Amino acid sequence: MPAARRVLALTAGLTALLSASAAPALAAPTIRQLPHHAPVVLTSPHTTGPHGGVLNSTSSNWAGYSATGGKYTSVSASWIQPTATCTETNTWSSFWVGLDGDGSDSVEQTGTEADCSGGSPVYSSWYEMYPAYPVNYSDPVAPGDHFSASVTEALGRFTLKITDETQGWSHTVRKTSRSAKLASAEVIAEAPSNLAGPLPLTDFGTVAFTGATANGKPLGSFKPDGITMAKKDGTVLASISPLSANGEDFTSTWHHS
Known part of the structure; x- marks a missing residue:
């Protein structure tokens, strides 16, 4: 190529490169992180109550x-998947069994979700080895489904099992954690959290937990902490009933988002 044409070609190429670099940058895609099912955040300390200690x-x-x-x-329980009533556009609620999280920074847990996204109900199931993010299953979940779930530990190996007895599917996951303290066992309705704190709670009506056990015994035999979900100003978000006489059954009822 003659020198003059080569200079013109280089000049044109450089101009095109500079024009491209000056073009407005495309907006980066937004990456939505799944909410955590986090350790308990107490707004009042454990105090002795009237229900048998x-x-x-x-x-x-x-x-x-x-x-x-x-x-x-070990911890286990069953529950009926509640219905999400979408009084707000985006809300979240989860129902699960787990080890740790009350007095420790990890939670080993599995459960279900009743959320509202864009004003429509969304149901799912998951497991989580907090602080890692939850892993969702793709199987169908519907209101009224009967779930059973358990988390067990042996020599640092956790087995997390959840079964939808209505839809006929089950998942068992095995994970290792040498740092878990094994300091608590819980059966919980939760407002999941993001980095800013707990998210608005879905109106889930009432969820009934049955057959709640820890270490193979009724959960009530350990004189567990009965936890009410409430804002710092005292507004109750979700309440609980007393444990049944056998120490294994209770309900949690939504009050406020």
Whole structure:
């Protein structure tokens, strides 16, 4: 190529390159992180309550029962998947069994979700080895489905199992954690959290938990902490009933987002 044409070609190429670099940058895609099912955030300390030595406290993200004060290597319960009533555009709620999270920074857990996205109900199931993010299953979940779930530990290996007895599917996951304290066992209705804190709670009506056990015994035999979900100003988000006479059954009822 003659020198003059080569200079013109280089000049044109350089001009095109500069024009491209000056073009407005495309906006980066937004990456949506899944909410965590986080350790309990207490808004009042554990205090002795009237129900046979059961402790009582309030939390900004949990409602349910948590056994502490020992080593816990298994927890299990069943529940009926509640219906999400979408009174707000985007809300979240989860229902699960787990080890740790009350007095420790990790939670090993599995459960279901009843959320509202864009004003429509969304149902799902998941497991989580907090602080890792939850892993969602793709199987169908519908209101009224009967779930059973358990988390067990042996020599640092966790087995997390959840079964939808209505839809006929089940998942068992095995994970290793050498740092888990095994300091609590809980059956919980939760307002999941993001980095800013607990998210608005879905109106889930009432969820009934049955057959709640820890270390193979009724959860009530450990004199667990009965946790009410409430804001710092005292507004109750979700309440719980007393444990049944057998120490295994209770309900949690939504009150406010």
